[in-house]
Amino acid sequence: MVDYTYYILIGVILFVLGLVGFVSRRNLVMIFLCTELMLQGVILNLVGFNRYWLLAKGADANLAGQSFAIFLMVIAAAEAALAMALVLVLQRQRDTLDPDEFATMKG
């Protein structure tokens, strides 16, 4: 029916779309949102590969892909909390969300 490569394809497309948005948007919160989009693509990839493993190996396959996806969600939650705290503090200091405004260490 649906080859596992198609799930990988959708995961890769989501990841690349997140990467394109990450590189080309000029708003701090948008950059973090595109990071989350990249993580969505990675989750889809992980579960796709895990599905292939389960179907190929049968009884002696483990669920490493899905448990790693759970850890990924945990890390994404921690990163989102810290990122939003940073954004709030930076917004209060410079009153702008442009990442170019914070490039004071550029040579």
Place this chain on the structure above:
Amino acid sequence: MGLFLILPKDRQPSRLHIGVTLAGLSLIALLIAMLRRAAGPVMPQYPWFILISAAAVASAVMMICQKRILYAALCFVLTNLSVAALLLLQQARFLAIALVIVYAGAILVIYVFVLMCVRQEPPAEHDRAAREPFFAVLVGFALLGAILQLAMTPLPQSYTDETKSELIESGTAQAIAQELFNHHIAAFEIAGVILLIAAVGAIAIMRAPRIPEEKTKRIT
């Protein structure tokens, strides 16, 4: 696979109409290419997969093209739900519901909350045009081609049956819990500690003493 690389995509938030039509055409071409390449018997789940993956890619494209970030966050919620539906198709049921609850229900609520706090009434100057969109899309295409070259190797037909019993019984919370607690217990505990550290760190960031002369710049 070269078909995917020729598809045109335009990503400029300040010229939205051209971008949307081109992206729509490329999405339709992608779907037609996938349908033509589908070999073997078509099971009843296939049109669902096409529909949900189209919704996921379309909402991701909409998300990175939005002018206002709040609408982008809402498009991202739609992307989340589509990815959860794709996970459901793969019989990863616990993970799909966990994705909706944790990601769309908690992380994106944080994002929307902060977006409400830092809202700028006219779309700000730095939001109106993307930064170097042509090179960004070029790099994205190169990466896409490189990854797809390696990843797309077709498999024998027996690996595509969704109703195999191993797959169905592997998606439950019990199976994932067994895997987590039998093989990854250390990582599980460390993940809890990471969450605790993140919560403490977020509070510490917010309570750090500010520089006195910057206080006059705040909008009261």
